[in-house]
Every structure is written in C-alpha cells, then in structure tokens.
Amino acid sequence: MGVIEQYIQHAGEAMLRRYQPREPRLLYDPIDYVIGLGGKRLRPALCMSACHFFSGDGKAAEAAAMGLEMFHNFTLLHDDIMDHATMRRNQPTVHLKWNENAAILSGDAMMILASQMMLDVPDTVLKTVQTIYLQTALEVCEGQQYDMDFETRDDVTVDEYLSMIRLKTAVLIAASLKIGAMIGGASSRDADLIYQFGINIGLAFQLQDDYLDVYGDPETFGKRIGGDIVSNKKTFLLLACQKLANSEQKEKLKYWLHAADFDRQEKIDAVVALYDQLGIAVLSKEKMETYYMEALRIIEMLGIELQYKDALKLFASHTLFRTK
Known part of the structure; x- marks a missing residue:
C-alpha cells in the first residue's frame, strides 16, 4: 500500500477521533450522517501525504487534514440544497432525510468545526496555514457563485467554465497539498509547486466527474447518471457540444435545454446522442490528458524522494482513470 493510500485509510479513523458529536442532537445528527457516508477522503489524505513527503510523518498535519475534510463535506451539504440533489454517495441527501433548515444549520456548524480544527497546527506555520485556508474557502464560494450564475446564462465559454471549476474544485485539492x-x-x-500540481489534478478530477455523470456506471459513481443533463448544468461536455454543433444539432440541443415538460431518460438519451455525434467524450478525455501531463511535469520539479514522486504519479493516474 502506497503513502497516499495509507493516509486515505487513516483519514476515516482520524475524523471519527477528531470529531466528537454533542448536543443538541438535531444539529449534530446530520453531521454524524454526512461523516458516516465516507467518501474518497482525498483532501485529508493529500494533506497528510504532502506533510509526509517533506517530513517523513504525515500525522503532524492530521488536524489540518480533518479541518479540510470537514470543510469539503460542508460544501457538499450546501451544494446539494442549491442543486436540489436527492442522492449523495448512494444515500439520501441531508435536506431530504431531515429538511433544508436542518441542512443549512448543520452545514454552518461544520464550517465552524472545520475552522476550529485548522487552528491545531504548529505555531510556526499557523498564520500561513490560516491564510491559505481562508483564501481557499472564499475562492470555493466564488466558484459556487459562478456555477450558479452560469445557470441563467446561454453564453458561457469553455474558458469561463474551466476558471469556475478551478475555484470550486481545484483550489481545495491544491490547498490541501500546500498546507500539508x-x-x-x-x-x-x-x-508552490505542489499547489500547482494540485490545481492541474483538481481540474482533471472535475472534468472526469462531469464525464462520469454522463458516461459512468451509477453503481460505482454513487449518483444517478445524467443529472447534469437533466438540470442543464454547464459542463465541459455541454459547452463543447454547443460550440461544435451545426445548426440542426444546435436546434435539437436548444429544444432539450428549454423543454419544461420531458421524460428524464428521453432527454438524457437525446443529449448523449448529440455528444456522441460530435465526439465530445474524446474531447473531454483529451482536455483531462492536458492537465494530467502538466501535473506529471511539475512532479519532476519537486524536491522530494523518488518514491514520493512515484506516489504522486500513481495518484494522478488514478484521478484520470477513476470510475467513481
């Protein structure tokens, strides 16, 4: 088992140890539920792994890692409300299992708990870590706002989309590595180099997430396939389709984007058919490959042992070829 895999395993145990539920139960039960759903634990594992690469012991970054994971799960909880999502990790979302008010308040508590955990780092880097964390948290919010703004725009470009996912997804992965x-x-x-590695892997990660929402296996992906299509979510696939479509294809796509009453599966099938006609899946994979290759280039510049460079390369490869 590699370094990163070891810390993924360690992260789940560490969260249960670091987070201690308390009263009132209606505030903390949803948090217990979210934490209990598990997830990839990539951000805390990357934080502790990065610490290990430079010090030989990643546990020194455990508190910060758990704070980053708590913050990440807070964003998912609130995102699910805004996206009207029904499933998260193959289980009902918090606002459906409880209600929206409970989800909002428990999410707020998670944000505060995350900030408390981020204070438990060595004094020598406390100010630097706090600065990175708070800037990143703000950028994630900016990314979410751009994502919501895109819902009412018909002129979003691929570059704007990539800028948005950099803020919404990539910066937290990058910050996890840099803080560690x-x-x-x-x-x-x-x-700074490991931060840039994280940005590139984060972009590839989100592009793969968008790809899997269309072409993934629902049993392994953890969410219903086609959700982005049904909600007209601006993704690389949709924006590339809009850009490359001929006039007839544009009309078909426009029809489905503006249809108010439709059969869910029929819409998904129709839009995927357009994607297939235009080779959008291949274009998406090529874009991911661009970020992957840049990540590999950055790894070679890092002043860490060869075995740790190999661990980052393996992680980058898993990001590009993951199925969930």
Whole structure:
C-alpha cells in the first residue's frame, strides 16, 4: 500500500477521533450522517501525504487534514440544497432525510468545526496555514457563485467554465497539498509547486466527474447518471457540444435545454446522442490528458524522494482513470 493510500485509510479513523458529536442532537445528527457516508477522503489524505513527503510523518498535519475534510463535506451539504440533489454517495441527501433548515444549520456548524480544527497546527506555520485556508474557502464560494450564475446564462465559454471549476474544485485539492507541505517543512518553492500540481489534478478530477455523470456506471459513481443533463448544468461536455454543433444539432440541443415538460431518460438519451455525434467524450478525455501531463511535469520539479514522486504519479493516474 502506497503513502497516499495509507493516509486515505487513516483519514476515516482520524475524523471519527477528531470529531466528537454533542448536543443538541438535531444539529449534530446530520453531521454524524454526512461523516458516516465516507467518501474518497482525498483532501485529508493529500494533506497528510504532502506533510509526509517533506517530513517523513504525515500525522503532524492530521488536524489540518480533518479541518479540510470537514470543510469539503460542508460544501457538499450546501451544494446539494442549491442543486436540489436527492442522492449523495448512494444515500439520501441531508435536506431530504431531515429538511433544508436542518441542512443549512448543520452545514454552518461544520464550517465552524472545520475552522476550529485548522487552528491545531504548529505555531510556526499557523498564520500561513490560516491564510491559505481562508483564501481557499472564499475562492470555493466564488466558484459556487459562478456555477450558479452560469445557470441563467446561454453564453458561457469553455474558458469561463474551466476558471469556475478551478475555484470550486481545484483550489481545495491544491490547498490541501500546500498546507500539508508547509506543515512538513517544505520550502516556499516546493509548496508552490505542489499547489500547482494540485490545481492541474483538481481540474482533471472535475472534468472526469462531469464525464462520469454522463458516461459512468451509477453503481460505482454513487449518483444517478445524467443529472447534469437533466438540470442543464454547464459542463465541459455541454459547452463543447454547443460550440461544435451545426445548426440542426444546435436546434435539437436548444429544444432539450428549454423543454419544461420531458421524460428524464428521453432527454438524457437525446443529449448523449448529440455528444456522441460530435465526439465530445474524446474531447473531454483529451482536455483531462492536458492537465494530467502538466501535473506529471511539475512532479519532476519537486524536491522530494523518488518514491514520493512515484506516489504522486500513481495518484494522478488514478484521478484520470477513476470510475467513481
């Protein structure tokens, strides 16, 4: 088992140890539920792994790692409300299992708990870590706002979309790596490099997420396939389709984007057929490959042992070829 895989396993146990539920139960039960759903635990594992790469012991970054994971889960809880999502990790979302008010308040509590956990880092890097964390948290909110703005726009470009997912997804992955590296004693140069690695992997990760929403297996993906199509969500696939479609294809796509009353599966099948005609799946994979290759280039510049470079390469590969 590699370094990152070890810390993925460790992250689940560490969260249960670091997070102690309390009263009132109606505030903390939804948090217990969200944490209990598990998830990939990538962000805390990357934080502790980055610390390990530079210090040999990732547990020094455990508190920060758990804070980042708590913050990530908070964003998912609130995103599900805004997206009217019904499933998360193959289970009902919090606002359906309880109600929207409970989900909002429990999410707020998770944000505060995350900030408390982020305070438990070495004093030598506390201010730096807090600065990175708070800037990242704000950028994630900015990304979410752009994502919502795109819902009412018909002129969103691929570049705007990539900028949005950089904020909404990539910066938190990048910050997890940078914070772990800083706690591990990395130089400013290496901390910045591993951050850029995280940005590129984060972009590839979100592009793969969008791809899997259309072409994935619902049994492994954890959500109903086609949700982005049904909700007209601006993704790389949709925006590339709009850009490349001929006039007839544009009309078909426009019909489905504006249809108020439709059969869910019929809409998904019709839009996927357009994607297939235009080779959108291949274009999406090619874009992911671009970020993947840049991530590999950055790895070679890092001042860490070869075995740790190999661990990052393996993680990058798993990101590109994951199925969930």
